[in-house]
Amino acid sequence: MIELILYLALMLLVAETFGWLFARIDQPVVLGQIVGGILLGLAFPPTEEVKDISMIGVLMLLFLAGLESSVEELKSAGKSGFSVAFVGVIVAFAMGFGIAYPFKGFEQALLYGALTTPTSVSLTVRVLMEIDRLKSREGTTILTAAIVDDILGIIVLTVVISSLVSGGVSVLSLAEILVKVGLFIAVMVFVMPRVLDYALRKVVRIGFADSTVTLSMAALFAFAYLAEHMNLASILGAYLLGLALSETEFRKPIFEHSRIIAHSVFVPLFFVDVGMNIPVKDLKSAGLFALLFSLVAIVSKVIGCGIGALIGGMTPREAIRVGVGMVPRMGVELAMLAIAMKAGIVGSDAYLVIVLMIFLSTLVTPPLLKLAFRED
Numbered sequence: 001m002i003e004l005i006l007y008l009a010l011m012l013l014v015a016e017t018f019g020w021l022f023a024r025i026d027q028p029v030v031l032g033q034i035v036g037g038i039l040l041g042l043a044f045p046p047t048e049e050v051k052d053i054s055m056i057g058v059l060m061l062l063f064l065a066g067l068e069s070s071v072e073e074l075k076s077a078g079k080s081g082f083s084v085a086f087v088g089v090i091v092a093f094a095m096g097f098g099i100a101y102p103f104k105g106f107e108q109a110l111l112y113g114a115l116t117t118p119t120s121v122s123l124t125v126r127v128l129m130e131i132d133r134l135k136s137r138e139g140t141t142i143l144t145a146a147i148v149d150d151i152l153g154i155i156v157l158t159v160v161i162s163s164l165v166s167g168g169v170s171v172l173s174l175a176e177i178l179v180k181v182g183l184f185i186a187v188m189v190f191v192m193p194r195v196l197d198y199a200l201r202k203v204v205r206i207g208f209a210d211s212t213v214t215l216s217m218a219a220l221f222a223f224a225y226l227a228e229h230m231n232l233a234s235i236l237g238a239y240l241l242g243l244a245l246s247e248t249e250f251r252k253p254i255f256e257h258s259r260i261i262a263h264s265v266f267v268p269l270f271f272v273d274v275g276m277n278i279p280v281k282d283l284k285s286a287g288l289f290a291l292l293f294s295l296v297a298i299v300s301k302v303i304g305c306g307i308g309a310l311i312g313g314m315t316p317r318e319a320i321r322v323g324v325g326m327v328p329r330m331g332v333e334l335a336m337l338a339i340a341m342k343a344g345i346v347g348s349d350a351y352l353v354i355v356l357m358i359f360l361s362t363l364v365t366p367p368l369l370k371l372a373f374r375e376d
Contacts (some may be wrong), residue, residue, distance in 0.1 A: 004049050008269065011050070014040050015268035028362055030271055030330055033206050034355055037275020046276040050269075054363075055342070057270030058335040059238040060262035062154070063220050065332070066242020067255045069147050070345045071189060080312025081144030084322055088145070089152045090114040092297065092302025099296040103289045107164055111340055114160045115354060116297045118153035119146050120330030127369045128325070137371075142310065142325040150332065151239070155181055157336045158233040164345050166231060169198050180230055188223075188240035193247035212250050213257040216241075274334050278351045294357040298344050298364060301326045321372045329361045 014036040022032025097113030104112060124142060129132040162177045196219070200212050220241055227237030245254055306323030314322065333354050340346050 004047075007044070007050055007052070009049070010044070011037075011040065011269055011272045012265065015272045019268070028330065030364065032358060033268055033271035034275040034278075038278055039274035039275075040272065041276030041278070044276075046273060050273055051277075054266070054270040054273035055338065057266035057268075058338050059220060059224050059234065060258065060266050061270070061332070061335050062235045062238040063242040064255065064259055064262055065150055066239040066244075067246050067251060067258070069243055070180070070246045071193075071243065080141045080309060080314060080335050082148055082310035083312040083325065084141060085146035085148035085152055087308030087311060088119070088301055088305035088323075088326055089117045089149060089156065091307065092300040093156060094298050095300035095303075096293070099292055100289075108346055110160050110164070111157075111346055112293065112350075112353075114153070114157040115333050115336055115350075116300060116331040116357075117149070117156050118336070119149045119294065119301065119326045119330065120328050120332060124325040124328055124365060124369065127366050131370060131373055132356065133373055136351070137314070138321040138325065141312070141314070141318075141322050143325065145305065145308075145322070148328070153332065154233070154236055154239055154336075155185075157339075158236045161233050161340055161345065162231050162342055166344050177232075180232060181236070182238065184227065184230065184232065185240060188244050192244040195248070196244055197248040200248060213254055213261075216250075216258065217261075218246060233336075235335055236338055270338070271334070274351060274355070276340075276356060277348050290353040292358045293353055294360045297329065297357045297359055298327050321369070324368045324372045327361050327368070328365045329358045333358065 015033045018032040018036030019029040020032070022035070023029050083240075093113040093116060095113075096116030099110045100109035100112035125134060128136075128139045128142075133139050148173055158181060159174065159177050162180075163174060166177075200215065203215060220238055223237035223241045224234035225237075228234045245251060289365070302320070302323035305326040306319040309319035309322040310316065334351075337350055337354050341348065341350070
């Protein structure tokens with residue numbers, strides 16, 4: 001137990017140090033935490049106890065993503081937002097599957113395809129703010145499409161993982177999973193907001209105002225467990241609970257307090273653990289596939305989201321800008337991968353592939369985005 005406590009202290013210290021260093025060179029903090037984890041893993045091999053604790057970071061990451069969204073935002077996403085997200089997810093999945101199939105086989109190719117679908121636009125938002133184009137038509141479309149994109153990506157991964165865990169992909173099993181996902185989403189979106197709002201109001205009324213965050217955390221673990229019990233991904237339960245709570249009057253205090261807990265402890269532990277589990281010794285053997293997969297993941301979003309923008313009524317120039325803005329990947333893919341690894345679907349070598357994809361997508365986005373917005 002003492003060794004575990006010291007282990008966690010060292011991981012948090014590494015996360016903070018390398019996160020700060022990467023922020024100083026204008027790179028995402030997450031990448032710094034992963035690099036710190038890689039170096040730490042060379043000296044201290046990861047343990048199962050640490051991995052179990054870091055999984056809380058996965059759930060909290062998706063919980064916060066749900067809290068940052070809202071049903072109203074989804075309704076107001078508009079034609080262009082939905083078409084960008086929908087076509088982008090389809091094209092990214094198809095191209096990710098296509099490049100992975102010759103290397104990994106059918107089942108793992110499905111998973112790799114699913115891992116290309118999410119988008120993280122925090123980097124894009126920062127660049128658009130720098131060039132004063134965040135409120136442009138393209139900027140607004142990127143923001144709304146990213147919300148829909150997250151939900152579609154989580155659903156795709158849930159369906160893929162559930163299919164593989166249940167013994168393979170068949171029309172019957174796929175239909176059963178889709179029905180489960182549909183019912184789960186319907187209950188969480190249309191029923192749970194009222195139930196949660198009523199329950200939290202009662203808690204506050206009897207004098208336990210400080211317990212709202214504690215109860216939200218309890219609900220997070222309960223619904224993650226429920227999703228797993230239904231043979232769905234636990235991240236779906238975590239995300240949808242956050243989405244349900246976003247419709248209550250307690251959204252802001254729950255988000256603010258949960259964000260502090262998550263980003264101070266559990267999320268850094270998760271990303272350092274990701275780095276510690278990257279098999280550096282396999283770099284040479286995974287090099288070609290990792291590089292090809294990363295390039296395809298980047299191109300697929302430009303093509304897919306660009307086509308979606310054209311369908312949504314945007315000009316070709318605007319469509320290219322939206323496609324480039326949807327390229328970055330960040331934490332959701334690693335959260336998805338952690339769930340897949342826990343289910344025994346994929347090995348630790350996948351970490352190397354996804355981390356390289358994240359690194360390259362975040363590296364190329366700022367210059368490409370500034371180039372795309374450059375006036376003639």
